[in-house]
Amino acid sequence: MVNDNNNLPIKWGARHYKFEKDETLLILDDISVDGFMLGKIEKLDLEHCKVGLKALARLHTFSIQLENEKCKENPNYINHYNAYPSAFDEFLFSYKNKFAESYMNAAMRCIKLSFDYLPHLSPNERTELKDNLQDTLNELVEAMEHPSKKFKNVFCHGDIWHKNIMFKYSGETPIECNLIDFQALRFLPVVHDVLFLIYINTTHEFRQENLYKLLEYYYAEFSNELKTFGLNPYEIFSFHDFLESYTEYLPSIKIIHIYYKQLHDLGDEYLSAEFKIKSDALELTIGNREKYLLPALETNYNNFVDKMIPLYDVYIESIRNPHIVREECFEIIRRKIHSDDYVFKNLQVLPNHSKNLLKITISLNETITDLKFFLKYLNDDFNRKEAFIYQILSLNNLLSNTEVMSLIKQVMPDCYYSVNARSIVLENLEVKGFKNVRTLDYKSVDTVIKTLAKFHAAYLFLEQKGQTEKVHKFYDFSDITSELNKETIYTKSKIVSAAYDGLLSAVNELHPSMLSEISKLRDSEENFVNLLQPSETYKNVLCHGNLTLENIMFKGEDRSECRLVDFKQSRLMPPSYDILTFLYMTTTQNFRDQYFNQIIQSYYNYLTQEVQRAKLNVTDFLTFNDFKNSFNEIKVVSLLQATILSHSKNDKNKNVREKLQFKNPKENVSLLMDHYRNTV
Incomplete structure (x- = not known):
């Protein structure tokens, strides 16, 4: 694979030369003559890690570009794994060969044995951990044997410990490295190698301070390498997906870490004294490992406890709290x-x-x-957009625009962690005096309208800055809009069906004569999902999309301040979409008749104020006439949204709508029917 590479630069390892008479013979450049040597330290520091991660970024990018080149040459070339399956046969963590199975069984027996030496565990806890270990091992095998179906797969070295990395130094400072010994080659997402290097070669204390810094450093290097080939990192493997893959592959790395530490922590001196012949080494690796581990535990118990307890504690925490682990807490x-x-x-x-x-x-x-x-x-991709919004707007160490940061802190809770399909960690608004309410008066509505103006203005600022500069460490503005335009709620037929079932239920109950016409909506151009698209006529902003009372929290008795929560239904739409869905779901027709014009004027005034603070002109984004006219376009989809949420036949949604106290949903259905009567 590497030889037939169309002269792509190899900046991550020694060049290999073919030997026609015996292709099983490996002939490699002697990189030691160029100054490469095994690392001067066994536990890597920050600079050694960065150099190693840079080499990995080059290896992974090489894999992607080689695959692209081969696909151009041969339309039937799907990926490296399909083309060369035997190259990626798993030889350590597998049940498909006797060596791997023996290796895993030896390691598992010793891990179970080690649980008995952890003084802070009760007998019941030890039994529980031993019972869970087989499931963990099965998950590890599945992760190692098969490429990911969700994330981009690349060449992964698979065994990045310090003796497989050769560094070049300037004095004592590492400046470059090459990777050696690819016998554990895997075809997996990049994060497998990244986590392997960091976990196997650093200390617990080091990771506490540097893990996330190194994840970001690697992704920056990976992005830069992709760009050298004219590739868009967001399209290949976005930072959003990189973080999600980190959480998916972290458990497998933790168990691999324990496997490795079992052997490495016996120490070179002990191993040298014990293993005089090859058979001893084989017995330790795949045979009666307990024969060597037990004496070490008995004679050097304190050393075992000091080294292994932090490792096992991290593993145990990940079993007990699968949605949040210690590393994320740091x-x-x-x-x-x-x-x-x-x-x-x-x-x-x-x-x-x-x-x-x-x-x-x-x-x-x-x-x-x-x-x-x-x-x-979070589960699956249902909250993907919400996780992304918190990542780009509230994790401010990655966002470069101070005006946006200032506004967002007045709109949504502070976010401390956000990864799709895992969890979001937010400030506890209740501690700060925020709470949900059951009814709204005009002042409360005005507070929400003012907060919406700040939210929409933040997006306008982001958009305006994004035309001329990079607004986020890992995303161009075009990448942000691409992600926000992805439909993440109504992507599955059963969810769409549930939405229409709720709509038809409401129509059948309140306006049965219209049931036949409304039933045709699903297959028409005016169906609900098609209407939930950015406008081609009016200015679009980032809209919350689901402003029920459950998703708004007010502070104090005067309700002069509020925060918006639950952004999973967010989408790019005109500002009028948020205003109308909010009003339809939280107020009565009498209230809207009395205050509607005043509300839209107030919103525009608030938006103008926010835009002027940034020394911009609101009419450059949105004129008042366009803003008013957009309500006609948005009315139908807003009514559909309100009706579907308030009339779902799903028991869970029934409980939700009772809790949300939708205001006179019959009125919304009547308004919706009036629209369709006028268009039929």
Whole structure:
């Protein structure tokens, strides 16, 4: 594969030369003559890690570009795995060959044995962990043997420990490295190699301070390498997907870490003394490993406890709290207290009615401190857009626009962690005095309208800056709009069917004579999903999309301040979409008749004020006439949204709508029927 590479630069390892008489013979450049050597330190520091990650970024990009070239040459070339399946046969974590199976069984027996030496575990906890271990191992095998079906796969080295990395130095500073020994080659997402390098070669304390810094560093290098080939990193493997893949592959790396540490922590001196012949090494690797581990545990118990307890604690936490683990807590703490000067104690997930609270206990300035957050679990891609919105707008270390940051803090809760298909960690608004309400008066509505103006203005600023400069560390503005335009709610037929079932139920109950006409909507151009598209006529902004009372929290008795939550139905639409859906779902027809013109004028005034603060002219984005006219285009889809949410036949949604206290949904259905009567 590497030889037939169309002269792509190999900047990550030694060049290989074909030997026609015996293709099984490997002939490689002697890179030691160019100054490459094994690392001067066994546990890598920040600079060594960065050099190693840069080499990995080059290897992974090489794989992508080689695949692109081969696909151009041969339309039937799907990917490297399909073309060369035997090259990626898993030889360590597999049940398909006796060596791998023996290796795993030996390691598993010793891990179970190690649980008995962990002094802080009860007998029941040890039994539970031993029972879970086989499931964990099966998941590991599945992850290692098969390429991902969700994320981009590349050549992965698969065994990045310090003896497989050769560095070149300038004095004591590493400046370049080459990777050697590719016998564990895998075809997996890039994060497998990234996590392998970081976990196998660094200490727990190092990762606490540097893990997320190194993840971001790698992705920056990976992006730059892709750009050298004219490729768009967002289209190949976005930062959003990179973080999600990190959470998916982290458990497998943790168990691999334990496998490796079992052997490595016996120490070179002990191993040298014990293994005089090859058969001894084989027995340790795939045979009676306990024969060597038990004496080491008995004679050097304190060393085992010191080294292995932190490792096992991290593994145990990941089993008990699969949606949030210690490594993520380090970054959450850093974003909360803006310091690395603390001692992590523990984390707890505390059920609180329909919500979860995350409590992280730390020692700060020698004082035990509990940090409490709201924890939202995510599943599949249903919340993909919400996770992305928090990533780009609220994780401010990645966002470059201060005007946007300032506005967003007045609109949505502070976010400390956000990864799709995993979890979102937010400030606990209830602690700050925010709460949901059951009814709205005009002042409350005005507060929401003012907050919407800030939210929409933030997007306008982002868009305006994005025309001339990079607004985010890992995304161009065009990438942001591409992600926001993806439909993540109505992507499955059963969800669309449930939406129409709710609509037809409402029509059948209240206007049965219109049932036949409304039934045709699903297959018409005016169906609900088609209407949920950016306008081609009016200015689009980032809209919340689901402003029920459940998703608005007010502060204080005067309700002069509010925060918006739950952004999973967000989409690019005219501002009028948010205003109308909000009014239809939270107010009565009498209220709207009395205040509607005043509300839209107030919104435009608030938007003007926010835009002027940034020394911009609101009419460059949206004139008042266009704003008013857009309500005619948006009315139908807003009514459909309100009607579907308030009349779903799903039991869960029934409970939700009772909780949300939709205001006179019959009125909305009547308005909707009036529209269709006039168009039929």
